[in-house]
Amino acid sequence: MVQTIRIEASARERAGKGAARATRREGKVPAVIYGAKKEATLIALDPRDVMKELQKGGWQSSLYEVAMDGSAERTLMRDVQFHPVTDRPLHVDFQRLAPGQRIRVRVPVQFENEGTCPGIKAGGVLNVVRREVEVMADPDNVPAAFEIDLAEAGIGDSLRWSAVKDAFGTKAVIERDFVVATIAAPTVQVEEAPPPAAPAAPAAPAKGAAKAPAKKK
Incomplete structure (x- = not known):
């Protein structure tokens, strides 16, 4: 069965590119939890926790219990944005699961x-x-x-x-x-027949060999 993984998070107060850059300067990865007809929750993650999940694979089929301020949200990790040069995670999107939701x-x-x-x-x-x-x-x-x-x-x-x-x-x-x-079915390789050999050229007369006498008319 699918594994449920607990991941710790801290709250973020502001949205936007500037706020996300500030979160990265603090050594955190900005993230968001959305869905289930609730307001989006802005969070920050330890980059080591994110990389651990990405490196072991299967993160798109894992359930994540995102814990923050004494409560936890049941989520799926839906998208990760990476730095184009360093491949470090820049942002993570989590989808919140509603009760009974498939x-x-x-x-x-x-x-x-x-x-x-x-x-x-x-x-x-x-x-x-x-x-x-x-x-x-x-x-x-x-x-x-x-x-x-x-x-x-x-x-x-x-x-x-x-x-x-x-x-x-x-x-x-x-x-x-x-x-x-x-x-x-197995692939059968047909060997092509080699091309016919070219006829041998007539041998050139040896150097200094006597020529045959010409016939008298």
Whole structure:
């Protein structure tokens, strides 16, 4: 299930570019919490906490409990702006979650029994069309990954959304039974025949060799 991570924050009083620059001069990352039909909350974060989440990956599918002044907001980290040269985080957007609200998240796809897959053993190649699937999900029931079993997949087979073993009550954003992966046939390389050899040129007469006498007319 999706992980809930607690992150500490402090309040910011003013909005705007000037106030954000002042927050950065203090060694903090300006951020905002919005959504759930409430006023936006301006906050500042420790840059080390932000970088820790970005470096470990999966932050777009994690739940964040942003703690500030004795209270906490349940949120998703929706966007991070980076410095164009240093790649340091400049601003973070959090989406506040309302009670009962379903969230839109990307969940990675994993494949089971790849080593024993009949199609792969026959020389086929696993062609992954979607490494992640975007779904609407209950915040408390977001899977860490979707699993697809390749135990019976042969060359030419398509593995679709319906092949996911357990969707955990999620609903795919795409409403059709879309392809997640295929078992592609092996690529056969045809060797071209070498071009025919050119006929050998007649040998030049040796230097100083006697010429044949001319015929009398």
